[in-house]
Amino acid sequence: GGNRGGGGGMGGRGGGGNNFSVGQAAGISKTNALGVNFSNKYGPKLNLTASYFFNQSNINNNSARTEEVQADTSLFTEQQSQSYTKNYNHRFNMRLEYKIDSSNMIYFIPNVSFQGNNSSSMTNTQGYLETGDSTTNSNVMSDANRKGYNIRNNIMWRHNFAKRGRIFSLGFNTTHSRNTGEVIADGDYRFYKYSPIYSFEDSLQNRFNDNLTSTAAYGANFTYVEPIGKKGQLQFEYNPNIQKSKSDQQAFNFDGSKYSVFDSTFSNKFDNTITTHRGGITYRFQESRDAQFSIGLNAQSARLESDRTFPTVSKVDQSFFDFLPNAMYRKKFNAKNSVRLFYRANVNFPSVNQLQDVYDISNPLRVSVGNPGLKQSNTHFLGGGYTYTNSKKGNSLFINFFGQTANDYISNAIYTVRRDADSVLNSSLTLKKGSQLSKPVNLDGYRSLRSFVTYSMPLKFIKSNINLNAGISYSRLPGLIDYQETITDNVVYNAGVVVASNINEFVDFNVNYNVNFNNAKTTAKTTTDNNFVNQTAGATLNLLNKKGWFVQNDVINQSYTGLSAGFNQSYWLWNAAIGKKFLKNRVGELKLSVFDLLKQNQAISRTVENGIITDVQSLVLQQYFMLTFTYNLKNFGTPKRAANNDEDGPRNMGGGRPGGMGF
Numbered sequence: 001g002g003n004r005g006g007g008g009g010m011g012g013r014g015g016g017g018n019n020f021s022v023g024q025a026a027g028i029s030k031t032n033a034l035g036v037n038f039s040n041k042y043g044p045k046l047n048l049t050a051s052y053f054f055n056q057s058n059i060n061n062n063s064a065r066t067e068e069v070q071a072d073t074s075l076f077t078e079q080q081s082q083s084y085t086k087n088y089n090h091r092f093n094m095r096l097e098y099k100i101d102s103s104n105m106i107y108f109i110p111n112v113s114f115q116g117n118n119s120s121s122m123t124n125t126q127g128y129l130e131t132g133d134s135t136t137n138s139n140v141m142s143d144a145n146r147k148g149y150n151i152r153n154n155i156m157w158r159h160n161f162a163k164r165g166r167i168f169s170l171g172f173n174t175t176h177s178r179n180t181g182e183v184i185a186d187g188d189y190r191f192y193k194y195s196p197i198y199s200f201e202d203s204l205q206n207r208f209n210d211n212l213t214s215t216a217a218y219g220a221n222f223t224y225v226e227p228i229g230k231k232g233q234l235q236f237e238y239n240p241n242i243q244k245s246k247s248d249q250q251a252f253n254f255d256g257s258k259y260s261v262f263d264s265t266f267s268n269k270f271d272n273t274i275t276t277h278r279g280g281i282t283y284r285f286q287e288s289r290d291a292q293f294s295i296g297l298n299a300q301s302a303r304l305e306s307d308r309t310f311p312t313v314s315k316v317d318q319s320f321f322d323f324l325p326n327a328m329y330r331k332k333f334n335a336k337n338s339v340r341l342f343y344r345a346n347v348n349f350p351s352v353n354q355l356q357d358v359y360d361i362s363n364p365l366r367v368s369v370g371n372p373g374l375k376q377s378n379t380h381f382l383g384g385g386y387t388y389t390n391s392k393k394g395n396s397l398f399i400n401f402f403g404q405t406a407n408d409y410i411s412n413a414i415y416t417v418r419r420d421a422d423s424v425l426n427s428s429l430t431l432k433k434g435s436q437l438s439k440p441v442n443l444d445g446y447r448s449l450r451s452f453v454t455y456s457m458p459l460k461f462i463k464s465n466i467n468l469n470a471g472i473s474y475s476r477l478p479g480l481i482d483y484q485e486t487i488t489d490n491v492v493y494n495a496g497v498v499v500a501s502n503i504n505e506f507v508d509f510n511v512n513y514n515v516n517f518n519n520a521k522t523t524a525k526t527t528t529d530n531n532f533v534n535q536t537a538g539a540t541l542n543l544l545n546k547k548g549w550f551v552q553n554d555v556i557n558q559s560y561t562g563l564s565a566g567f568n569q570s571y572w573l574w575n576a577a578i579g580k581k582f583l584k585n586r587v588g589e590l591k592l593s594v595f596d597l598l599k600q601n602q603a604i605s606r607t608v609e610n611g612i613i614t615d616v617q618s619l620v621l622q623q624y625f626m627l628t629f630t631y632n633l634k635n636f637g638t639p640k641r642a643a644n645n646d647e648d649g650p651r652n653m654g655g656g657r658p659g660g661m662g663f
Helices: none
Strands: 028-042 046-069 075-101 104-129 134-160 167-193 199-228 232-254 259-288 291-310 314-332 337-348 366-368 377-390 395-407 409-416 423-426 429-431 436-443 446-459 464-481 484-501 507-523 527-544 549-561 570-582 588-595 603-609 612-618 624-631
Touching: 199 259, 259 314, 436 464, 484 603, 507 603
Parallel strands: 366 436, 409 464
Antiparallel strands: 028 046, 046 075, 046 612, 075 104, 104 134, 134 167, 167 199, 199 232, 232 259, 259 291, 291 314, 314 337, 337 377, 377 395, 395 446, 409 436, 423 429, 446 464, 464 484, 484 507, 507 527, 527 549, 549 570, 570 588, 588 624, 603 612
8 A cells, every 4th residue: 555644745835946856745844865976987998976865754744635526426525634754765876887998888877775664644534425414434543664675777788880870789677676564554434324214334444464565677678770871870679578576465453462363355465477579670860960850660569467376366468569659850940940849659567556456445435456457558649849049139939749648548447335235345345335446447538738838038128037838738537437437628727927037136036927727527427517726926026235135035825716615725925034145255145034924834736537526735834934054165167078978878778667666
């Protein structure tokens, strides 16, 4: 299962970004991070770069969540939760380049990461029908402890022949990952019935799950490039890859003193093997640095094997064959105008968790099960952009668009018990009224489109620049609710304007406004529309005098309309600072800042998918003061640019590689 106490970043404006890659999470977090970069050249043949990064975070979160499952009779859920999560992460990256001679290079690129997660949460959930009749009430306490590592290695040998442009490369890659998780969930549940008479049924769950997943992947890449004339080249590529994943889930019930009663019904041992062979040819033509074109075609055969060895034995063996074209065109017509277009096709395989058909009842109100019959999904991606820049007049125009389609898209089938009669899944599991069962399925019809336009020009009369932007995004998400096909069409229109000053070093201001109109339409037996609007307006004023004193102000208004009751909010966020620049060349700075002077900061989000509307409001950091001292180190010289380019580095060695831990 996932981290019950965590969540995605959802709103709440904070400070600026930094160079440490610390992921956002809902709630109030305390983060410690340390990073070290190393780079050196050992003689004329050996280059080494390496980095190490560590971060540790503690996150407290309180959240309110409302959910509506739309159908003939809609089901509503209100949830209140408190959670505490502690994460740590170690990452090490290295790149070694060794030049054997003028024709041969070796690249070695290892990556290692270790992760850990401890979390605890308390959650109260109430379910009811649109008539107001209660369906469920639950209180759950959970504790989880997860650890894992991911080790990747890439090594490549590259040979340049005497004929200019003729190249051969041979690469190998390996991946090893292992994730363990121990989860304790203790909950009491009440299920209501109204026929033939009003009644309710109480149940307790005291369960311990011990989960282990591991992945080993091995791949190779053989590439040969042959020049065609002075400006063209043919690239031949072959990429075999095998990935083996294992999952071992053991469930134990409470015997009154400890979790020692093994429950085979909710335990599972599952192996998954994905074997791919991909080969292809690509033609590239480069008229100049400003005009490039390529077109290629890959053929891929894939075999997806799934084996369950406990509690029962079953096997699924599927084979696929696909042609995967790709194309790219880039042209810079002159100093002002350029265009870029690209297209590619790809396949995505289901994860081992999506394939294993064991029931996950860590939350009896939201039961899930995998689907060993899942197929790969086929995607097609098209994108492009046009750029106009006039540096003399200060004008620029950017137009971009992206589109994606998918066949056999992996969606979710959701079944909700709305009748008074319970739904029996097997001899050990019965879905009560108000409970849900979700299962991944392949569905056609996924679409995604996105475009945006940005235009900027100077406003000479106030010595400023104005930036106008507008965009539209559309997604079509297929799903199943209570055996009925659903289509959720999400359309988002956005527009904004920014006026930024360019007066002098002593006066700087910024005025901005942005609005998002969101429309989500779910079509099943009936069609339902959901509309909500998010607006952001803000202004920034920074003043600096000749003695080095400065004042900074940043005021923002966020407003939400069209959400669930209690989620429609309008609030102000005012950040301010006062400080002094000093020392020679003003390299020192002392600043006192206050964040959220009005104590109104909030974090709100809405998602609509598969006929389910979810509104979430999370705990967010409000007013705090910070004293900062900054010393700017001056540049002691311009480093010599490395004598390599894109052609010197290893190309993608291909093959599906497993991701890290889903914390």
